[in-house]
Amino acid sequence: MKTTLDLPDALVKQVKLRALQDGRKLKDAVVDLLRKGLAVAADTLPDARAPVVSRDKESGVPLIECKHAARPQEEVTPERVADILLAQEAECHQAAGR
Numbered sequence: 001m002k003t004t005l006d007l008p009d010a011l012v013k014q015v016k017l018r019a020l021q022d023g024r025k026l027k028d029a030v031v032d033l034l035r036k037g038l039a040v041a042a043d044t045l046p047d048a049r050a051p052v053v054s055r056d057k058e059s060g061v062p063l064i065e066c067k068h069a070a071r072p073q074e075e076v077t078p079e080r081v082a083d084i085l086l087a088q089e090a091e092c093h094q095a096a097g098r
Contacts, residue, residue: 017028052065070076 015029015033018033019026024032030053034056054063054065055061056063072078
């Protein structure tokens with residue numbers, strides 16, 4: 001969608017410099033900066049719910065409920081926990097010289 005905005009010259013210069021430094025088109029830099037700004041604004045809303053910490057009834061494991069679902073690469077699944085623990089164990093063995 002095309003739109004026209006009146007922006008301060010100094011701000012446009014800053015965005016153009018950022019785009020140039022990043023090797024990107026001006027419009028791509030503007031889109032990225034707008035998305036980041038909107039994400040920050042959404043996270044700082046006064047009615048933003050703080051994470052709620054409870055415990056799983058069966059295992060007693062702490063459960064943290066957040067206002068946003070985790071991104072797929074950040075979700076803590078049993079497989080991801082196993083991978084993390086395995087990597088930590090390997091680091092310990094390497095540090096011990098085994």
